[in-house]
Amino acid sequence: MASGRIVGAVDEHLTVGNVAESVGVSVRTLHHYDEIGLVRPSARTAAGYRVYSAGDMERLREVLAYRRLGFGLREVADLVDDPSTDTVAHLRRLRDLLRERRDRADAMVAAIDRELEARARGVDVTPEERREMLGARLYDAIGRAYPATRRTDPRIAARIWDALGDARTVLNVGAGTGSYEPRDRDVTAVEPSAVMRAQRPAGAARCVAAAAERLPFADRSFDAAMAVSTVHHWGDPIAGLREMRRVARRVVVLTFDACEPGWRDRFWLTRDYLPEFGDLLAGFPPLPGMADAIGARAEPVPVPWDCADGLFEAYWRRPAAYLEDHVRRAMSIWTRVGAQSERRAVRRLGDDLATGRWAERNRELAHLDAADLGLRLLVA
Incomplete structure (x- = not known):
């Protein structure tokens, strides 16, 4: 973007105050956008004052539109600087x-x-x-x-793919948009949501519209069946797991342990800001029951501090991410607790981050590379 052009009295230009009033943001916000290079006034008056050109105003309009949709400043910068878009x-x-x-x-x-x-x-x-x-x-x-934040984390993927063993044919149940599907195997996906199926990328495995509880395949049709962070969406988790066991010789499931002592307090987000999380899982089958249903062993799956997959626990060392609307929208828990609980949790977390209370309360997390927050891999 050009900078420092001198404009004359006949040019159309707006001062910071004019712009703030016209778009409904504060002068302080515009100064911040200028400081971080997001929207910089590209011209100056003869007296040396920075002013906004028509092009600057177009960029500001795009920035504010993305911000009002819940995108973070870094993501907004990537979007408006995308060379492939006009x-x-x-x-x-x-x-x-x-x-x-x-x-x-x-x-x-x-x-x-x-x-x-x-x-x-x-x-x-x-x-x-x-x-x-x-x-x-x-x-x-x-x-x-989902496409904004939900993607394959290579460290979690390594655990899942290793558990698949030498399976060549794999059924991915509750496949969503295709995260964690191994590229080096013959994968068939099952996904009941048309929205999810429509967002599967080009070249992804073929996807069948079906539910976990009623898999349209014969017994032992696959070497392995996998399900990643989806069991809590099923109407009958035990029935779905038994169906996986029926159609495959090996079963690998990434799920959540909601029965070990103190599980409600192991994650600061649910402990301090969203206690409703525990109530939502009241009817969820205990981990031993799920394991018994398919004859599985359970292995802990620590969440890396920089987890690439935006699952609910992903940002345990990056708390400000939970203030971003688009991050929360890809997590079912926020929709299920309701708007009032969500607003309260976000407000309190924002206040604690601003005052330093969160950092003081969770200072032991600062040097951890990974945390056990209840994710478990069932392997049968």
Whole structure:
């Protein structure tokens, strides 16, 4: 971007104050964008004052639009500096993001309306039925946010792929957009969500529309079946695991242990800011029960401090990430606890980060490379 051009009285230009008033942000925000190189006024008046050109205003419009969609400053910089996009491409991308947000909200409203209707009829909605009722819609809702933060972490992948052993044919159950699918094996994916299936990249394994509890395959059709961070979305986890055991000689499942002593307190986010997490898992099968269902052993899977996969526990040493809306949207837990609990948790975490309370309370995490936060690999 050119800098330092002298503008005359006839040129169209705006001072920092003019811009702040016109776009509805503070002068301090504009100064910060200038300091970090995100939006720098590219011209100066004859008196030496920095002013914004029409091009600067176009860039600022794009920055503010991405920010209001929940993107962090670093991600916004990557988006607006993308050499493959122009103003039209940015507008199309923003339109698609807004449509996705609208569709996500519509999906959640439809799910809630369905439960309200059941309650109005006096139907006793059990936790299992609630999961079934919200399951597909919830997965569709969070699925639209997956590409932004959910990707394969190579260290977790190594554990999963090693557990697959010498399997050549692999069934990936609850496959989502295809993270952790091994490229060197013959993979078949199973995914009930149309939103997830539509976001699988070109060249990904063939994907079948089906649920874990009713796999459309004959007994022993595959060398191995895998399921990664998906069991908690299933209507009947035990039935799904038994189906995996039926269709494959080996089963590998990455899931969560919600029954060991003190499990509610092992992660600062659920301990200090989101206690509702424990209530949501009240009906989730205990890890020993899941292991017994398929004859599996359980192995801990520590989460690296710089985990590339934006799963719920990924940012345990990077707490500011949980303040970003697009990060939370790719985690089902935030949708399930509800907007009020989410706002409270985010507000309190933001306050504690600003005052240093979080750092003081969690200072022992600063030098850890990985943390055991309850992720477990079941191998049968």
